[in-house]
Amino acid sequence: MAKRETKAELKARVDHVLAALDQEYGTEYVCYLNHETPWQLLIAVIMSAQCTDARVNIVTADLFKKYDSIEKFANADLKELENDIHSIGFYHMKAKNIISCCRDLVTRFGGEVPGTMEELTSLAGVGRKTANVIRGNIYNEPSIVVDTHVKRISRKLGFAKAEDPEKIEMELMKVLPKEHWILWNIQIITLGRSICFARSPKCKECFLREYCPSADQ
DNA sequence: AACTCGGGGCA
DNA sequence: TGCCCAGAGTT
Numbered sequence: 001m002a003k004r005e006t007k008a009e010l011k012a013r014v015d016h017v018l019a020a021l022d023q024e025y026g027t028e029y030v031c032y033l034n035h036e037t038p039w040q041l042l043i044a045v046i047m048s049a050q051c052t053d054a055r056v057n058i059v060t061a062d063l064f065k066k067y068d069s070i071e072k073f074a075n076a077d078l079k080e081l082e083n084d085i086h087s088i089g090f091y092h093m094k095a096k097n098i099i100s101c102c103r104d105l106v107t108r109f110g111g112e113v114p115g116t117m118e119e120l121t122s123l124a125g126v127g128r129k130t131a132n133v134i135r136g137n138i139y140n141e142p143s144i145v146v147d148t149h150v151k152r153i154s155r156k157l158g159f160a161k162a163e164d165p166e167k168i169e170m171e172l173m174k175v176l177p178k179e180h181w182i183l184w185n186i187q188i189i190t191l192g193r194s195i196c197f198a199r200s201p202k203c204k205e206c207f208l209r210e211y212c213p214s215a216d217q
Numbered sequence: 218a219a220c221t222c223g224g225g226g227c228a
Numbered sequence: 229t230g231c232c233c234a235g236a237g238t239t
Contacts, residue, residue: 032234049235055225056234089223093237127236147234165235189234198232 010158014175017157017211021187024207029183031137034060038113038138039070039105043098045133046125051088059085070111073102097125115139128166136185142178144169145185149192156196156214 005013032053035041040060048056063084067073073081081095088094101123105111113134114120120131132143144150146165150172154160160171176184195202203209203216 045234046236050222050233051224051235052226053234087224089225089233090221090235091223093222097236125236129235133234145234149234192234 005158010175013211014159017208018177018180018184020207020211021184021191025187025190027183029186031186032189033057034064036064038134039102040064041137042101042113042126042130042134043073045130046098046101047085047088047094049094049125049130050090055088059088070102070105073098074106094125100124101126113138115141128169132169136182142181144172144176144181146172147189148198149189149196150185152198153188153192153196156212157208158213 031041033041033044033048034057035044043063044056044060047059066084067076067081076095076099078095078099081099082091085091085095104123105113109119114123115135115138117128117131117135120126120134121128126134129145129147132145135141136143136145146154146168151160151165151168154168154172159175160168162168162171191206191208195206196208201216203212206212206215209215
């Protein structure tokens with residue numbers, strides 16, 4: 001952008017971007033992580049930190065057969081669980097956090113996954129990103145999931161300029177219509193995996209090209 | 218704010 | 229080989 005755009009201009013551009021995302025990816029909401037229950041989603045998201053959903057899904061297929069309840073995880077042997085999730089990386093910390101998290105779910109929350117940011121982030125291995133996935137998916141709360149894709153693409157589109165994920169969240173809350181938040185998250189992640197790569201993005205093929213100040217060419 | 222944890226994918 | 233990747237915890 002040559003000159004600073006006004007709030008009205010930004011809002012108009014946001015609307016165009018949302019419409020383009022809807023047209024390209026559709027409005028059907030799909031969660032990438034395999035889960036049948038809230039606690040399974042929680043554990044899957046904890047494991048998804050810094051690795052792809054596809055790899056998490058490979059692990060969870062067997063994992064949720066072996067550990068078919070929160071209590072099984074809460075009483076799991078650390079070394080054994082580490083081995084069970086060995087292929088996803090950061091397995092030591094994640095295994096330790098999963099056990100600690102599930103013990104808390106049993107002792108503090110009656111075996112249920114809580115729904116507030118404070119409660120969720122008090123659990124081991126759960127930060128704002130994971131908490132917002134749960135709030136959005138399980139509790140249908142308006143929640144912006146700021147991962148590296150959302151962070152990068154929000155910066156490129158000029159929707160948020162902060163570096164701190166929590167501040168990005170706040171900036172996006174001001175810009176985006178909240179009924180779109182969950183869908184927007186999924187669409188942005190899809191865009192990030194298919195076109196808007198961190199390195200060598202395919203701007204020429206991007207359907208948001210005309211709305212993106214950072215597009216090449 | 219910087220550092221650590223980690224294996225898999227890909228050039 | 230080297231570099232990147234859907235984060236969170238600790239100092």
